Amino acid sequence: MCALCGVLGGPEHWTDAVARPGVFTLNTDAAARRRERMNRVAAANRVLSHYRMNLADWQGSAFVLSTATGKTEIVDNLAHLWMAAERLLGRSCDPLDEELIALMERELG
Amino acid sequence: MADAPPDFTPVTLITGFLGSGKTTLLQRLLLDPALSDTAVLINEFGEIGLDHHLLERIDEAMVMLQSGCVCCTIRGELSTAIKDLHSRRERGLLPPFRRLVVESTGLADPFPILSTVRSDPVLRHHFCLGNVITTVDAVNGARQLDAQPESIKQVAVADRLVLTKTDLATPEATDRLTQRLRHINPGAPLWCGAEDDLDAAALLSADDDGVERWQPADRHGHTPDGHHRHADDIRTLALNFDEPIDWTRFGIWLTMLLHRHGDALLRVKGILNVADTATPVAVHGVQHLVHPPRHLGAWPDGDRRSRLVFVARGLDPAMIERSFRAFSGVPHTSSK
Numbered sequence: 071m072c073a074l075c076g077v078l079g080g081p082e083h084w085t086d087a088v089a090r091p092g093v094f095t096l097n098t099d100a101a102a103r104r105r106e107r108m109n110r111v112a113a114a115n116r117v118l119s120h121y122r123m124n125l126a127d128w129q130g131s132a133f134v135l136s137t138a139t140g141k142t143e144i145v146d147n148l149a150h151l152w153m154a155a156e157r158l159l160g161r162s163c164d165p166l167d168e169e170l171i172a173l174m175e176r177e178l179g
Numbered sequence: 180m181a182d183a184p185p186d187f188t189p190v191t192l193i194t195g196f197l198g199s200g201k202t203t204l205l206q207r208l209l210l211d212p213a214l215s216d217t218a219v220l221i222n223e224f225g226e227i228g229l230d231h232h233l234l235e236r237i238d239e240a241m242v243m244l245q246s247g248c249v250c251c252t253i254r255g256e257l258s259t260a261i262k263d264l265h266s267r268r269e270r271g272l273l274p275p276f277r278r279l280v281v282e283s284t285g286l287a288d289p290f291p292i293l294s295t296v297r298s299d300p301v302l303r304h305h306f307c308l309g310n311v312i313t314t315v316d317a318v319n320g321a322r323q324l325d326a327q328p329e330s331i332k333q334v335a336v337a338d339r340l341v342l343t344k345t346d347l348a349t350p351e352a353t354d355r356l357t358q359r360l361r362h363i364n365p366g367a368p369l370w371c372g373a374e375d376d377l378d379a380a381a382l383l384s385a386d387d388d389g390v391e392r393w394q395p396a397d398r399h400g401h402t403p404d405g406h407h408r409h410a411d412d413i414r415t416l417a418l419n420f421d422e423p424i425d426w427t428r429f430g431i432w433l434t435m436l437l438h439r440h441g442d443a444l445l446r447v448k449g450i451l452n453v454a455d456t457a458t459p460v461a462v463h464g465v466q467h468l469v470h471p472p473r474h475l476g477a478w479p480d481g482d483r484r485s486r487l488v489f490v491a492r493g494l495d496p497a498m499i500e501r502s503f504r505a506f507s508g509v510p511h512t513s514s515k
Contacts, residue, residue, distance in 0.1 A: 084471055084472060085430040093472065093473060094461075095471075096426060106427065113425075113430075117506070148430060148434040152438035152439070153438065164440075165432060165502045165506065166494065174505035175505045178505065
């Protein structure tokens with residue numbers, strides 16, 4: 071998690087938009103929010119597994135990102151996820167990487 | 180009794196390359212009575228505050244930004260200047276302005292200005308992003324697009340394009356430039372600064388229904404497969420697909436894409452048919468910045484397909500599409 075965001079309260083990320091008129095969000099109530107966090111963890115892990123990394127929900131308030139060797143980092147939202155993943159991994163996580171796309175396509179069948 | 184200021188005061192950005200007529204446009208807009216409740220922030224570039232002297236009506240609501248380019252050196256000053264306006268308005272020292280216009284320098288990358296409004300911990304509770312209006316000089320615009328990467332970015336992020344000095348350019352040159360602007364930014368309405376009676380209120384009004392203009396690729400002269408190549412390495416990808424989209428997967432994909440390629444992804448815009456959601460959801464991103472997704476009240480037409488348009492520089496549209504489909508699980512067969 072970005073230290074400054076942790077202190078100051080980071081800007082609302084678009085995937086975490088607060089429910090308000092006109093704004094689309096899945097975070098409408100506590101149960102839905104929890105369900106969405108679980109969905110998010112599962113969807114992220116579908117990608118992260120290709121880097122041998124794992125994301126887990128942490129008390130409904132943050133996520134814990136871990137590598138296969140046990141390196142761990144707490145992340146606040148999806149914007150921070152990829153920064154942290156690259157830091158732990160020591161290389162970039164590129165959704166346009168052909169190898170990654172091919173792996174994801176194979177999963178889809 | 181005058182209306183209270185809105186909860187979120189829209190911030191309109193007027194940008195455009197050096198000499199493209201930003202200040203002239205602003206000057207004309209401010210003569211419109213509809214904009215009487217508008218505060219203006221201009222940026223003074225260099226030692227001579229030329230912009231300042233050209234503007235006739237700024238009232239006491241103007242704050243001069245003294246240290247040059249908005250984007251790189253005085254982003255903090257921009258934030259401070261807007262906060263100062265807000266504070267003075269709240270204390271009754273300024274008329275209760277309902278709109279703020281920021282004129283950037285011609286050299287400014289518009290993105291940091293937008294991100295200042297969206298990200299500043301105070302500003303984001305009192306201000307929201309309005310339109311980005313980009314002026315393009317009909318005489319020199321093509322050359323600037325060739326030589327200055329900032330000018331391409333300024334066009335790409337625009338919600339409204341204003342073509343200036345068309346009275347000085349040949350119709351052929353204007354047509355060629357218009358075509359090029361359409362390629363870089365297929366969705367922004369194009370206004371002609373020299374000829375039209377500019378409707379200031381319409382130019383600055385919130386772009387609530389702009390998504391429709393970004394739809395079907397073929398309307399914008401794209402090739403049948405939805406990809407279009409531009410001479411300036413700006414490429415457009417238009418995707419249409421039938422299947423309702425998994426919002427969470429889409430979010431994972433787009434955040435990852437923007438994290439790695441946000442600088443090159445000039446624009447993402449579209450309406451999505453989200454699974455388990457009755458009405459369409461509008462998404463709108465400018466480089467690393469994604470606006471909070473909006474629920475539209477209804478589909479703009481009978482077509483219930485999701486539509487996404489990407490404007491990118493130096494990225495392969497085919498690879499973006501392949502990646503999108505692999506991540507979101509939308510099969511290739513559903514397009515077009």
